Amino acid sequence: MTRMVSERSLAVLRVIVQDYVASREPVGSKTIVERHAFGVSAATIRNDMAQLEEEELITAPHTSSGRVPTDKGYRVFVDQLTDLRPLSSAQRQAIETFLGEAADLDDVLSRTVRLLSQLTNQVALAQYPSFGSARVRHIELVALGPTRLMTVLITDSGRVDQRMLDVAHGLSDQDLSQLRSVFNTELGGLALADANDKLRGIPDLVAREHAQLVRDIATSLGDQVAVNRKDRLVLAGAANLARTEGDFSGSIFPVLEAIEEQVTLLKLFGEIELADEGVSASIGRENDGFGLGETSVLASGYTASGGSVARLGVLGPTRMDYSNNMVAVRAVARYLTRLLGED
Amino acid sequence: MTRMVSERSLAVLRVIVQDYVASREPVGSKTIVERHAFGVSAATIRNDMAQLEEEELITAPHTSSGRVPTDKGYRVFVDQLTDLRPLSSAQRQAIETFLGEAADLDDVLSRTVRLLSQLTNQVALAQYPSFGSARVRHIELVALGPTRLMTVLITDSGRVDQRMLDVAHGLSDQDLSQLRSVFNTELGGLALADANDKLRGIPDLVAREHAQLVRDIATSLGDQVAVNRKDRLVLAGAANLARTEGDFSGSIFPVLEAIEEQVTLLKLFGEIELADEGVSASIGRENDGFGLGETSVLASGYTASGGSVARLGVLGPTRMDYSNNMVAVRAVARYLTRLLGED
DNA sequence: ATTGGCAGTCACACTCCGAGAGTGCCAAGG
DNA sequence: CCTTGGCACTCTCGGAGTGTGACTGCCAAT
Numbered sequence: 248m249t250r251m252v253s254e255r256s257l258a259v260l261r262v263i264v265q266d267y268v269a270s271r272e273p274v275g276s277k278t279i280v281e282r283h284a285f286g287v288s289a290a291t292i293r294n295d296m297a298q299l300e301e302e303e304l305i306t307a308p309h310t311s312s313g314r315v316p317t318d319k320g321y322r323v324f325v326d327q328l329t330d331l332r333p334l335s336s337a338q339r340q341a342i343e344t345f346l347g348e349a350a351d352l353d354d355v356l357s358r359t360v361r362l363l364s365q366l367t368n369q370v371a372l373a374q375y376p377s378f379g380s381a382r383v384r385h386i387e388l389v390a391l392g393p394t395r396l397m398t399v400l401i402t403d404s405g406r407v408d409q410r411m412l413d414v415a416h417g418l419s420d421q422d423l424s425q426l427r428s429v430f431n432t433e434l435g436g437l438a439l440a441d442a443n444d445k446l447r448g449i450p451d452l453v454a455r456e457h458a459q460l461v462r463d464i465a466t467s468l469g470d471q472v473a474v475n476r477k478d479r480l481v482l483a484g485a486a487n488l489a490r491t492e493g494d495f496s497g498s499i500f501p502v503l504e505a506i507e508e509q510v511t512l513l514k515l516f517g518e519i520e521l522a523d524e525g526v527s528a529s530i531g532r533e534n535d536g537f538g539l540g541e542t543s544v545l546a547s548g549y550t551a552s553g554g555s556v557a558r559l560g561v562l563g564p565t566r567m568d569y570s571n572n573m574v575a576v577r578a579v580a581r582y583l584t585r586l587l588g589e590d
Numbered sequence: 591m592t593r594m595v596s597e598r599s600l601a602v603l604r605v606i607v608q609d610y611v612a613s614r615e616p617v618g619s620k621t622i623v624e625r626h627a628f629g630v631s632a633a634t635i636r637n638d639m640a641q642l643e644e645e646e647l648i649t650a651p652h653t654s655s656g657r658v659p660t661d662k663g664y665r666v667f668v669d670q671l672t673d674l675r676p677l678s679s680a681q682r683q684a685i686e687t688f689l690g691e692a693a694d695l696d697d698v699l700s701r702t703v704r705l706l707s708q709l710t711n712q713v714a715l716a717q718y719p720s721f722g723s724a725r726v727r728h729i730e731l732v733a734l735g736p737t738r739l740m741t742v743l744i745t746d747s748g749r750v751d752q753r754m755l756d757v758a759h760g761l762s763d764q765d766l767s768q769l770r771s772v773f774n775t776e777l778g779g780l781a782l783a784d785a786n787d788k789l790r791g792i793p794d795l796v797a798r799e800h801a802q803l804v805r806d807i808a809t810s811l812g813d814q815v816a817v818n819r820k821d822r823l824v825l826a827g828a829a830n831l832a833r834t835e836g837d838f839s840g841s842i843f844p845v846l847e848a849i850e851e852q853v854t855l856l857k858l859f860g861e862i863e864l865a866d867e868g869v870s871a872s873i874g875r876e877n878d879g880f881g882l883g884e885t886s887v888l889a890s891g892y893t894a895s896g897g898s899v900a901r902l903g904v905l906g907p908t909r910m911d912y913s914n915n916m917v918a919v920r921a922v923a924r925y926l927t928r929l930l931g932e933d
Numbered sequence: 934a935t936t937g938g939c940a941g942t943c944a945c946a947c948t949c950c951g952a953g954a955g956t957g958c959c960a961a962g963g
Numbered sequence: 964c965c966t967t968g969g970c971a972c973t974c975t976c977g978g979a980g981t982g983t984g985a986c987t988g989c990c991a992a993t
Binding site: 934935936937938939940941942943944945946947948949950951952953954955956957958959960961962963 | 964965966967968969970971972973974975976977978979980981982985987988989990991992993
């Protein structure tokens with residue numbers, strides 16, 4: 248395709264996006280020359296708009312009303328967005344004080360998303376860092392009942408994972424503490440992946456009568472090791488969707504649904520490729536495959552202690568304030584990296 | 591107040607509630623005689639409706655349209671609702687298979703609310719059982735970094751609680767394992783309340799140089815003991831709110847907000863007094879104090895292993911199918927009691 | 934107590950306009 | 964070649980007017 252769009256046309260696109268996002272109303276040529284000092288007449292703007300429409304960057308809801316950016320238009324707008332001005336110092340302050348008080352990882356992430364959703368007025372999401380390189384710190388077996396057992400896995404990265412288990416026949420406290428020490432001796436200090444391998448050999452180490460039981464426990468722990476790799480999501484600010492309701496053609500139902508169905512969201516979130524040091528966006532119909540064709544997702548990466556990188560971002564209607572929101576996501580991601588990386 | 595409402599009037603109220611809930615449209619006298627075999631004429635129904643209106647159990651949106659139940663009307667309807675017919679066996683089956691596979695407490699509750707939200711098409715909530723009578727099983731200290739420590743508390747009820755902690759100066763692995771054994775020796779097997787008391791004495795038991803550190807750890811563990819008492823909430827089905835959007839006069843924003851702000855919800859949930867073996871309701875304006883004047887909450891109790899009772903229920907617009915939903919809540923609560931009580 | 938009848942009241946859906954906003958195109962001017 | 968003013972055209976949106984239909988409330992008769 249020939250590049251038909253002049254420099255000024257792009258500027259026009261920019262103000263169309265900005266004004267439309269701000270006012271939720273289609274913006275016309277006259278409004279543009281009034282509100283922005285372009286130094287040309289409305290007719291000229293109209294010619295530029297014709298170009299933009301030719302390129303499918305903007306579109307007119309009806310024959311004769313102002314223009315609205317298309318998804319493609321938002322995309323170009325976002326890609327052009329290089330000069331993200333920094334956050335106000337007040338906001339910066341807010342981040343520090345709010346996140347600084349966090350007690351543990353859960354708390355940090357929960358605070359992070361609440362903060363980010365407030366800064367952006369959108370739904371904020373954060374992925375738990377993966378702990379592939381974490382090591383087994385301690386394994387605990389707890390008898391919950393005669394045939395019910397709980398296994399708890401603690402890793403040195405600070406992650407704790409528990410699981411319940413039905414066992415065929417009862418275990419004495421002695422049996423239990425023996426098993427406990429076997430598991431801890433054998434697996435303590437191992438990386439999760441290695442622990443998983445070694446688990447298979449353990450049933451041979453114990454008394455015959457417990458072999459099956461130990462196999463069950465091993466399976467359970469194996470699951471936990473795997474789960475530790477798997478991603479989890481925290482989010483906040485779902486209420487903001489109700490506020491931006493008008494931006495969704497139908498109901499916000501599919502969006503709320505996707506939010507509950509974290510699997511979908513995780514996949515979508517994971518497919519956004521991260522620009523290093525920056526914030527990436529997936530816009531409107533680009534998310535159609537996930538049933539979220541009217542929403543945009545902004546994502547940035549943050550680095551946690553193990554060097555593992557996870558994602559952080561916001562989700563909202565396609566008509567969102569990309570500029571502000573990207574700044575906020577970037578700032579929070581950076582602070583999070585600083586907070587979690589210091590070990 | 592004189593009891594002005596005849597027996598038949600109450601029957602009329604009943605069908606008004608049922609029809610209105612089903613159709614979302616005000617129901618008139620003619621419709622009633624057509625759809626229900628009352629054996630009287632429309633005019634008679636109108637007289638009854640006049641009674642009901644007198645008692646403020648129903649109201650007319652405009653001068654001349656059908657009637658709609660008031661909050662008070664719903665209340666009377668619910669209180670009259672004695673004959674809850676049981677769930678279909680298919681649904682009963684679904685409960686068993688779906689909840690039977692659960693792995694741990696988190697999983698049980700998460701499945702419970704998902705199930706309940708599907709059965710009712712509303713938002714489902716469940717309170718974690720409180721573990722006031724639980725005992726300390728194990729305490730784990732994990733060094734996350736030179737000045738960062740994590741404390742993990744495992745109770746014999748299967749609850750695991752972790753917390754992060756900044757410490758002034760580093761600890762060797764030896765120090766750590768010494769502290770670990772002190773805590774476990776001193777506190778292991780104690781009920782949480784007793785453990786909390788004993789915690790204060792522990793700093794005296796260790797080397798002087800660690801006294802401050804130990805105090806910090808003790809504080810952290812004390813918090814965890816307290817948190818263990820405090821309530822937590824799981825919920826699912828928020829997307830259903832979008833489907834019932836028309837039942838909220840304004841936006842669903844305040845409801846979504848309350849759902850995120852679990853504190854409010856917990857308080858509201860806790861104030862509903864439970865009829866034993868039954869399901870209780872808090873209807874419409876009765877929840878006005880919580881900003882939820884257009885929603886109703888159904889609640890039932892379930893009993894977990896320690897004999898501790900927690901709550902389970904659904905939340906939705908005042909115009910909901912109380913009959914079905916109460917049946918579902920009751921059935922799930924009973925099954926949950928059976929599942930968690932067996933030890 | 935119940936009933937049929939009848940008058941009265943609104944909400945709602947429909948249509949019909951006029952105003953306003955904005956466009957596309959064109960011919961003239963830099 | 965870009966820009967500009969002008970002009971005709973299109974289409975949305977709001978308001979006014981209107982008729983229909985669904986109710987109710989009341990009353991007199993049973």
